[in-house]
Amino acid sequence: MTxxxxxxxxxxxxxxxxxxxxxxxxxxxxxxxxxxxxxxxVKYGDKPAVxxxxxxxxxxxxxxxxxxxxxxxxxxxxxxNRMNDLIPxxxxxxxxxxxxxxxxxxxxxAVEVRRRVGMVxxxxxxxxxxxxxxxxxxxxxxxxxxxxxxxxETALKGAVLWDEVKTxxxxxxxxxxxxxxxxxxxxxxxxxxxxxxxxDEPASALDPVATAGIEELMQGLKEEYTILIVTHNMQQAxxxxxxxxxxxxEVNEKTGDRTGILVEYAPTATIFTVPKDPRTEAYITxxxx
Amino acid sequence: xxxxxxxxxxxxxxxxxxxxxxxxxRIFRSILLLSIAVALLTLFTLLIDTFLEGRPRLNGALxxxxxxxxPARAGLQSAIxxxxxxxxxTSLVSLPLGVGTAIFLExxxxxxxxxxxxxxxxIQNMAGVPSVVFGILGLAFxxxxxxxxxxxxxxxxxxxxxxxxxxxxxxxxxxxxAVPPSIRDGSLALGAxxxxxxxxxxxxAAVPGIATGSILSASRALGESAPLLLLxxxxxxxxxxxxxxxxxxxxxxxxxxxxxxxxxxFHVVAAAAIIxxxxxxxxMNATAILVRNRFQxxx
Amino acid sequence: MASESLAPSGQLLRQRRIELIVRSSLSVVGLVSxxxxxxxxxxxxxxxxxxxxxxxxxxxxxxxxxxxxFNPPRFGVLPLVTxxxxxxxxxxxxxxxCGLGAAFYLSEYASPRLRKVVKPVLEVLAGIPTVVLGxxxxxxxxxxxxxxxxxxxxxxxxxxxxxxxxxGVAILPLMASLAEDAMSAVPNSLRDGALALGAxxxxxxxxxxxxxxxxxxxxxxxxxxxxxxxxxxxALMAAGSNPRFTLNPGNGVQTMASFIGFAGIGDxxxxxxxxxxxxxxxxxxxxxxxxxxxxxxxxxxxxxxxxE
Numbered sequence: 001m002t003x004x005x006x007x008x009x010x011x012x013x014x015x016x017x018x019x020x021x022x023x024x025x026x027x028x029x030x031x032x033x034x035x036x037x038x039x040x041x042v043k044y045g046d047k048p049a050v051x052x053x054x055x056x057x058x059x060x061x062x063x064x065x066x067x068x069x070x071x072x073x074x075x076x077x078x079x080x081n082r083m084n085d086l087i088p089x090x091x092x093x094x095x096x097x098x099x100x101x102x103x104x105x106x107x108x109x110a111v112e113v114r115r116r117v118g119m120v121x122x123x124x125x126x127x128x129x130x131x132x133x134x135x136x137x138x139x140x141x142x143x144x145x146x147x148x149x150x151x152x153e154t155a156l157k158g159a160v161l162w163d164e165v166k167t168x169x170x171x172x173x174x175x176x177x178x179x180x181x182x183x184x185x186x187x188x189x190x191x192x193x194x195x196x197x198x199x200d201e202p203a204s205a206l207d208p209v210a211t212a213g214i215e216e217l218m219q220g221l222k223e224e225y226t227i228l229i230v231t232h233n234m235q236q237a238x239x240x241x242x243x244x245x246x247x248x249x250e251v252n253e254k255t256g257d258r259t260g261i262l263v264e265y266a267p268t269a270t271i272f273t274v275p276k277d278p279r280t281e282a283y284i285t286x287x288x289x
Numbered sequence: 290x291x292x293x294x295x296x297x298x299x300x301x302x303x304x305x306x307x308x309x310x311x312x313x314x315r316i317f318r319s320i321l322l323l324s325i326a327v328a329l330l331t332l333f334t335l336l337i338d339t340f341l342e343g344r345p346r347l348n349g350a351l352x353x354x355x356x357x358x359x360p361a362r363a364g365l366q367s368a369i370x371x372x373x374x375x376x377x378x379t380s381l382v383s384l385p386l387g388v389g390t391a392i393f394l395e396x397x398x399x400x401x402x403x404x405x406x407x408x409x410x411x412i413q414n415m416a417g418v419p420s421v422v423f424g425i426l427g428l429a430f431x432x433x434x435x436x437x438x439x440x441x442x443x444x445x446x447x448x449x450x451x452x453x454x455x456x457x458x459x460x461x462x463x464x465x466x467a468v469p470p471s472i473r474d475g476s477l478a479l480g481a482x483x484x485x486x487x488x489x490x491x492x493x494a495a496v497p498g499i500a501t502g503s504i505l506s507a508s509r510a511l512g513e514s515a516p517l518l519l520l521x522x523x524x525x526x527x528x529x530x531x532x533x534x535x536x537x538x539x540x541x542x543x544x545x546x547x548x549x550x551x552x553x554x555f556h557v558v559a560a561a562a563i564i565x566x567x568x569x570x571x572x573m574n575a576t577a578i579l580v581r582n583r584f585q586x587x588x
Numbered sequence: 589m590a591s592e593s594l595a596p597s598g599q600l601l602r603q604r605r606i607e608l609i610v611r612s613s614l615s616v617v618g619l620v621s622x623x624x625x626x627x628x629x630x631x632x633x634x635x636x637x638x639x640x641x642x643x644x645x646x647x648x649x650x651x652x653x654x655x656x657x658f659n660p661p662r663f664g665v666l667p668l669v670t671x672x673x674x675x676x677x678x679x680x681x682x683x684x685x686c687g688l689g690a691a692f693y694l695s696e697y698a699s700p701r702l703r704k705v706v707k708p709v710l711e712v713l714a715g716i717p718t719v720v721l722g723x724x725x726x727x728x729x730x731x732x733x734x735x736x737x738x739x740x741x742x743x744x745x746x747x748x749x750x751x752x753x754x755x756g757v758a759i760l761p762l763m764a765s766l767a768e769d770a771m772s773a774v775p776n777s778l779r780d781g782a783l784a785l786g787a788x789x790x791x792x793x794x795x796x797x798x799x800x801x802x803x804x805x806x807x808x809x810x811x812x813x814x815x816x817x818x819x820x821x822x823a824l825m826a827a828g829s830n831p832r833f834t835l836n837p838g839n840g841v842q843t844m845a846s847f848i849g850f851a852g853i854g855d856x857x858x859x860x861x862x863x864x865x866x867x868x869x870x871x872x873x874x875x876x877x878x879x880x881x882x883x884x885x886x887x888x889x890x891x892x893x894x895x896e
Contacts, residue, residue: 109594109596109604112597116594128472128494138481141485142481310788318697322693329706329709332716335721339723408622414885418878419820421845422628422632425628426627434631484610508715511717512715512718512719518824518853520852541719545821548723566717574715578708
């Protein structure tokens with residue numbers, strides 16, 4: 001896909017493939033939207049955290065959500081797997097359609113949503129169990145009892161972790177390095193065969209070598225899954241994503257409330273070369289945020 | 290600006306603070322150490338005095354014999370078995386009740402409800418009620434009154450369960466609260482229900498803390514005397530309990546009986562019985578602390 | 589790949605049913621503690637009311653003779669109250685200063701090595717059953733300490749002083765640990781600030797830590813009072829069963845709690861006046877300790893709010 005050069009990590013062992021700066025190919029305009037958000041907003045009590053986001057997120061694409069801190073990127077992404085439901089006092093406004101169905105419909109069980117929309121968190125959160133049991137957990141709670149060993153292996157291969165851990169799957173997950181733990185969390189999410197994977201700054205707690213591993217993994221996953229990634233790292237967004245959404249903070253002068261709004265949403269190449277909105281341009285050129 | 294007018298002449302750096310001030314400090318520190326010494330001294334005096342007094346009677350016969358009117362033949366067997374029965378049943382019943390209440394309060398109950406605050410206040414209050422009041426409750430409602438179970442193992446276990454329940458609840462709540470929210474989030478994000486998350490992630494992670502709490506409450510139950518005084522456990526019992534409806538006695542009350550006896554020879558038996566009780570309690574508490582320390586390393 | 593429709597799977601429906609059952613059962617379990625409290629109050633209330641229908645309240649609260657099981661019975665509760673007061677005072681006079689002192693030392697002075705020794709010792713002390721302490725009071729403290737050193741009057745087998753001293757030792761660990769918790773909650777920035785001004789350790793303790801931790805310390809003291817008042821076995825074994833109206837701790841006395849224990853051993857027939865006295869005195873004891881506990885919880889809550 002992208003042209004790359006291979007370097008040897010001076011600390012030994014890992015080969016890093018660094019993508020040479022080339023704009024990613026334009027995303028397929030006929031791709032089917034997985035999520036359609038219409039005026040999507042989130043309120044914590046009275047305070048609006050995210051305001052009226054309207055966007056379509058298409059299948060088999062990586063969409064990056066970028067923007068300064070506090071602009072509601074994480075809050076927004078949590079709408080798509082209904083994790084905001086767990087926060088007392090949080091209200092969801094507007095509408096989200098998932099393959100045409102209302103994600104927040106009265107007959108929809110949030111737990112079912114989370115089976116189809118997986119999530120990887122900012123700080124790796126492996127369960128205090130063995131590597132095998134971490135992956136098997138998702139299968140167990142979803143009632144998948146057949147071929148567990150095979151599924152665990154597939155998930156670990158999909159997260160490019162299999163070769164590193166295959167000799168001892170009973171080892172505690174907490175004994176893995178940060179990068180390995182995060183890949184384990186990704187494998188865990190893959191095991192339940194979701195449709196979409198949400199990633200909330202998955203590499204921000206990791207060192208550059210581990211980060212590169214995650215980014216490469218994402219490119220591979222794109223072929224089967226749809227990925228939404230929140231990132232603080234603009235270069236990461238520019239490197240890895242097909243579409244980019246830029247959000248920023250609007251401060252209400254009267255109340256002092258800080259609300260996130262969607263400023264611009266376009267193919268990555270466009271956002272980073274010819275952004276339409278001056279705020280986008282200011283952010284990506286580093287003049288603020 | 291005349292600097293000397295602003296700051297009064299400060300003594301040169303090598304000057305020591307006023308000796309009276311220093312002495313007051315030293316006296317203060319000594320008083321504090323004395324306070325600790327009081328506690329240490331009392332504990333050691335108690336242990337040594339009891340050990341010296343009871344040692345002559347520490348032998349297998351002590352554990353094998355039943356209580357007797359003759360000091361030379363008096364033993365502890367019925368009390369040991371009575372305690373085993375009572376503490377065993379109490380733990381068996383209080384554990385699911387206590388952990389269940391803790392799960393309910395931590396995971397399911399709405400946090401701002403006044404009704405829930407009332408329950409929490411209630412539990413805290415119960416932890417502070419004098420233990421003898423639980424004996425009164427048992428006498429009025431359980432041994433006699435509506436349940437009328439009489440002075441049996443069943444009654445004693447129920448009263449002890451009620452007494453110990455707040456401790457189990459409080460310890461279990463803390464253990465559950467200590468499980469990091471990131472684990473819960475990770476589980477829910479995979480499509481688990483709340484109960485699946487609790488049963489498969491939160492509880493297993495909280496087990497060491499819950500275990501510590503239950504061992505400590507069992508040792509509390511083992512040492513209790515006041516409530517059982519009102520429930521007929523002081524009677525002269527020379528048999529081991531055979532069912533929930535048996536009469537019984539427990540080790541603390543047998544100690545009480547021997548210690549209060551006019552014959553001085555019985556005091557020796559009491560001291561020996563105390564050694565037995567303390568050894569068991571020490572073993573239980575040491576186990577609880579061991580479990581707690583291993584737990585702190587894991588998370 | 590999971591199906592794209594959002595309809596819940598059969599597996600999820602089953603889990604939801606389980607969840608509902610679990611949730612309802614647990615909320616019932618949560619009610620147990622409420623039921624128990626109501627039961628305690630109810631168990632005390634009725635017989636107490638019956639008692640006071642037969643015995644005049646005036647006599648109960650003013651007469652200085654307590655002889656409910658005698659013929660003719662006398663029902664003045666004052667001797668029990670003074671007995672409780674004596675034992676409680678001795679206990680608190682011992683436990684509060686020593687507990688505070690131990691807490692100050694552990695919190696502000698002790699090296700980690702000393703803490704590792706002293707804290708387990710306090711925990712062990714806290715875990716000693718009251719019957720063992722009662723034996724110690726009767727067998728050792730009374731003959732070796734009280735009888736030898738108490739100057740006022742003759743000291744017999746039983747004394748309020750021996751019971752009080754040992755009850756004090758029993759509640760000392762509680763006092764120390766609660767006070768220490770209160771002191772640890774004081775932010776280090778306060779200590780550093782005082783030390784930077786040139787204060788000595790003692791001045792930091794008395795001038796900064798003590799006022800800052802005051803609410804927690806007060807709560808601990810109130811709880812110590814409550815525990816001392818409610819202590820049954822030690823009082824029964826060491827202070828005796830003679831409800832003597834006296835203010836000399838060298839005498840044997842009977843406390844409210846030890847009377848209840850004493851009467852309970854005697855197996856009063858249900859409905860007899862003797863039976864009802866257990867409840868009358870029990871109500872008095874419960875009310876006193878209940879009020880003290882509520883006070884302590886309230887103080888602690890105000891204390892927590894200051895730092896959160």
